[in-house]
Amino acid sequence: MPGFSRADFEAVHASGVQVTSVRLNPAKQPDTFSLPFSGQVPWCRDGRYLSERPSFTFDPIFHAGAYYVQEASSMFLWHALQATITEPAGMKVLDLCAAPGGKSTLAATYFEKGLVVSNEVIRARAAVLAENTAKWGTGNIIVTNNDPAHFQPFGDYFDAMIIDAPCSGSGLFRKDPDAVTEWSEGNVELCSQRQQRILADSLPALKEGGMLYYSTCSYSQAENEDIADWLIREMDMESVEIPVEEWGIITTRSEQGAYGYRFYPHRLNGEGFFMAVFRKKGAGSSGRLKEQQLVLPGKQEMQQLADFMPLPAGYAYFKQAESIRAIPEQWLTDLKMLAARLYIRRAGTEIGSIKGKDVIPAHELALSLFPLGHFPALNLQKEDALQYLRRKEFSAEGVKGWNLIRCEGLPLGWVKVLPNRVNNYYPAEWRILKN
Template identity: 60%
Template sequence: MQLPSALLTSLQDIKGYNQAAFEAIHTSAEQVTSIRINPLKIVNSQRPIVDGKPIHWCPYGYYLPERPFFTFDPIFHAGAYYVQEASSMFLWQILAKAIGTNTNGLKVLDLCAAPGGKSTLLASYFKDGLVVSNDVIKSRANILVENITKWGYDNVVVTNNDPSHFKMLENYFDVIVIDAPCSGSGLFRRDNDAINEWSENNVTLCSQRQQRIVADVLPALKQGGLLIYSTCSYSKQEDEDIVDWLIEEQQLSTVNCQPSSNEGIVETQSDKHQGFGYRFYPHLIKGEGFFAAAFTKNKGSLFGNYKEQTLAKPSKQEEQMVADFIGEQLDYSFFKQAEAIKLLPTKWWLDLQILAKCLYIKKAGIEIGTIKGKDVIPHHELAVSILNLPQINTTELSEEEALQYLRRKDLTVATTKGWCAPTYCGLRLGWMKVLPNRINNYYPQEWRILKE
């Protein structure tokens, strides 16, 4: 692997950089695989999810001794864990230092969210809050919906908007996370193509774009709110220089997240305003290149004047049919989008109407399904959600049967007729309809396993 000489030269005076060690790790064959488990699904799993070493900066993160074929693990498809790069899990420690454990009622925006690693982490951390997970690119937003669906939480709204659209939500969010598009030098070990795409000119263009993205969305952060900025770039122009720009031009205050000295994370300070940043070098930690910094907003207000969009509600009869199917779901509000019936925690009902007025929403809460005649046709979201569904018929599958189900192949299992949620190791995988002479497999066609 031939690293760009201009990059190596630009890093010479940056804290933590050692050219010999940096080049050696990039030419080694070492691979690091890490996952983050889903705390609300691990309790229901009848199989240990991890056999690996913990990641110090995230309580649910683990290094795996080798990379398995995740596609052939049914509990991966059930949302029991997310395959996430270890360095980016540092987001958890920033939140722990800057927010603490009292997350009730907080509203969080993950602005550049696809494919969903940080959003699923935020959903777990802010389990009593509301997470808005956004991506501006439609195709990436579709991937985001899939991963948020599998994670199964009811406190996430997925949107597909440009950062500038969030100006309409002035002083709305308590926390905004911006994992900004960057030149990608921190991904060289995972993606050789990133080396060919890297240039000094691209670094400059990325830095300008990063400033534009932050400036567009910053009005949506409350006074005293937390901004977390990160990149997968080593370039100072995209990292510490952005820290100085945020402090000087946007009047933010730096936040010291104080990583433990033995973790290998390098704490840096920007040249002009000594703003704190945190660098991850693969020769010092088990992970890829990453940079993160946190700030509080000094100007602005705690409140905004928001308009609401009236959302359609199911009829009393439809609500009763749903309740008969899934059982009473206390503290939830039902709403309709086209023919689909969905639910969201009641505490976020007003906020959903505010968001719907300003943004294009691709997913909100949990989709229960549709009603046809006297039947509820359940949606896949319901099966893989964290909702307690004691009235739903389930049947436990073997590993071979679970993989057949995930390939959307025919199954022959003995179970009660009607709608059934097949499970593997106690975790729901989706839906099947048991008929007198066959079983219809309702696993989503576009998500099925194609490999044999």
Template identity: 50%
Template sequence: MANHTFPDKFLDNLAVEPGFDKENFIEAHASESSLTSIRLNPFKPSNIKTDGQVPWCAEGFYLNERPSFTFDPLFHAGAYYVQEASSMFISHILYSIRTDETEPVRVLDLCAAPGGKSTLLNSALQSSDLLVANEIIKTRVPILTDNLNRWGTSNTIVTNNDPRDFTPLKEFFDIILVDAPCSGSGMFRKDPDAMGEWSEANVNLCHQRQERILADIYPSLTEDGYLIYSTCSYSHQENEDILDWLCRTFDMESIRIPVNKEWGVVESQSAEAKAWGYRFYPGKVKGEGLFAACLRKRENSGQSNYKSNAQQKLPAKELDLVKAYINSADDFYLFKVNDDWLAINREHKESLNALHRHLYIKKSGVRIGKLAGNDLIPDHELALSNIINKDAILSTELNKEQAIQYLRRDNIDIQITGKGWSLMTYEGHALGWAKLLPNRINNYYPKEIRIFSQKQE
């Protein structure tokens, strides 16, 4: 980092921010490389070597060095997610505010791609809870969907909408995370190129955009519901000033989150409302720059009617064929989109129908596959899901070399011992499907997410 200089006025502006230590900050950017951290998938236990825990996240761990994740089959299986440590603080907020896990909640991650915070939230939720992961930018939706597919849960819906499209869904979500688009100064150490894009004008522009996003989504939060707000910016205009604006414009109450002093997190308060915020500075924490806060809504935005009797008439014979592939199939609402069969936890049927009336849905629960006669052509989502009935299907365990061949869609050097559709696994974790034939293997790993690189780093 020594070859890079901070933008003009950046350090001067930062000097007035709570907890800022200029010398420590410069030294952290000059001498320390960005840390590598991962978060383990609680739904897919694995034996991954780590080097110390992220203090504010039970599933977060640091690594000694940055391996080649591309060539780790467990990464593709969804056994873990590569995530910056500071951003895992969101799970600590969620656990702090959610005191009764027996009461189901509907959670929205409004600006969700690439999926780090969505999978983080999902890890803290029960199957009776619903997670809606929305991405505003269409081209970023596939990576969000892929990452949630890898995570393997069935209580997720992915949407591709502008925040204003949620306005009709009044009082719908119990918890909303807005990880707002920002000027990105918190990522300077991780991405030095971001320094060239920073300016005071951009900070002000981001502030205006953040207000617009929050105003649009506010009616969708339930009375007594929680708004979690975060940025990867140090600027008070995008952080504490936004908290003041929220408290001034709406009836919102700041929630103080307990933090351990040893973590190095700086607790701040906004100028007007004295709303609590949490600042992460490299050099003080083992992570990158982050700001996070939590507020509770104290008014009602008016109810909308979400009840729906929509019910597809599904052929009983087809239904029985599909159910055979799902564990505890009666716990799921099964439905069709064109020729594809999908499954979502039964308790989310009404929510799905309500969202479908107002939003553009890209993923609902788990895509099971298509029927061809009496056979199911299974979908990749089913392979990676934790609802699959492994007793009903053939499974083929691969070593690491074979797993890489499979993930590249190359020919797999393996002795064929069965016939038909087989789940291809590595260390017991599903990677995807292949069809075993007497003299060859047809590789059905999705072309768009295969490993393109031929050279391991």
């Protein structure tokens, strides 16, 4: 393949060098960063390289959603979006194979006034996806747990689709030595077939003229350029060229002329990666989708909520089980249509629940971008913040009632201050287990 050098490839894998990178959350900037920044990822505005890999588990602002630990090469999605979608407001985007959430949180930032449907077919991975998107804090994500085929009825619905397809994983050989032992030519062929099925099942949901961002962490032509050719021949897609600077990225052309972008670790500061971008030429069938009626909070519940906190304009409120959730008003109808056919894991932002005369604020509210300045706050230093994240005792005195826990200016969650104790409301399933 173009750009491949066996000697250089083997040397960089034998070197033991590990590249660590993070993507900053522009909506959550802490007072100070303790990360060892060493430079910017050139193809992503918010991407940063680190000179060494710290223990992210023991960095409170990581838990606050100030940044996402993401492999640098995969951040190329940001550059591809910038090159192809210059007016992202109001767009609907599907991230089909989304866990653990790197590309979904990137898309939620880029499409800050759009809607991101973040899907994961595996239930356990969908739980991780829900946690990571909640920490990111934007209220424009709907997390679903569905097979790609379940999106077929949404004909001509999405403006863009991101498909980081399951693959044979050869691009991760340097980062994950186990990937070497699990790799086989047979697995490459199986992955190629699976990738075609995923694309064929989901592409009917993409609008005419809509954009597809297809990627893998594989070097294999069968999973990359051959899939690009199949998309052109069988799925009525046209290749879109992405301008790249002198970054070390290799541009390839498939038999059908599709542009592909290969990332080799001996040529740039990142792991193995491939991306190709397409525009849908033909229109699919689009019919009126059913809407599922949502349970809405009653007037008394909304009044209790308004007495508890200022409710910003432009949001619609609905109930899921006992919880009250909020989503930007413009996406309420879309949520109803999605809920009629898909399993919704989380949508928008959970505000809290009402127990008698009391409002119990949700953890998602603490991590959200809602204005929370009227709540009293306990500002903790790192060690006390880590004790809070472990759900252990820590030293602090606060105003009676609900208090936000903050570290470096960013909320971590809630406590309730009582006359003789402080109740820790950090989610038990998220707590730090290491000492």
